[in-house]
Amino acid sequence: MAKGRPNRRILDSYTVKSINKTIRAGDCVLMRASDSSKPSYVARVEKIESDTRGSNVKVHVRWYYRPEESIGGRRQFHGSKEVFLSDHHDIQSADTIEGKCTVHSFKNYTKLDAVGNDDFFCRFEYNSSTGAFNPDRVAVYCKCEMPYNPDDLMVQCEDCNDWFHPNCIDMSIEEAKRLEHFFCANCSSGDQKKLNSSHALTRHSDVKVDTKRRRR
Structure with missing residues (x-):
């Protein structure tokens, strides 16, 4: 048995x-x-x-x-x-x-x-x-419309609050780290696309996680 x-x-x-x-x-x-x-x-x-x-x-x-x-x-x-x-x-x-x-x-x-x-x-x-x-859809950012990778440095537009990869806006990592103000091309006028004087870069933010933009 x-x-x-x-x-x-x-x-x-x-x-x-x-x-x-x-x-x-x-x-x-x-x-x-x-x-x-x-x-x-x-x-x-x-x-x-x-x-x-x-x-x-x-x-x-x-x-x-x-x-x-x-x-x-x-x-x-x-x-x-x-x-x-x-x-x-x-x-x-x-x-x-x-x-x-x-x-x-x-x-x-x-x-x-x-x-x-x-x-x-x-x-x-x-x-x-x-x-x-x-989920099968997540928030996307930048001109490249990619989801957020927390390993990558991004800069935030002070007007529209969107986030951008430095290389997508013709900027080096070193330049991005020196920024104090940043306005994206859609929010700036003339040559005033990059200004220096307040906050701009971060690795993490509640705004980044909670944004309403979605991948189509």
Whole structure:
């Protein structure tokens, strides 16, 4: 007679001895890739279970995909620390956890004073079979009408409040950093396209996240 599946019990937490970190459901973790040349996988722990003796601990995870792991691949507006929350669920040994990490909302990520190695952000959910994203439209900026990449410096027009990449307005990064005032071509008159004297550049802003312009 075939043996039945061993009884499993749900754990509230589990301490991964190799890293001396306690993992709980809802935590985001870095998991060892099968190919050592690849970066660690990012996942969200959904459930932790073990056998009745408390050994053979498994974690139920929901994977985050990096842009290059998605069907469409990495695009210009994807940030270096961007990940997509996928519909791909899995069960892995808890021993493959290499560390804990934080996956911020896009808005919270743009407000960080400093980004650590274990900081990521997510603004899309991703369907791993179809390649579809939710939401399927995001705010766009600049003459190039691209979504915001938080890795890129942008300058803000003091009149229309839109944001621009320096290279899209024939400006170097160094020039942009020296700006104190900026008016875009549509809002300025004659030669008064760039003025120097107040605020202009920022990496993050609530306006950038909440703008109403959408990709068509």
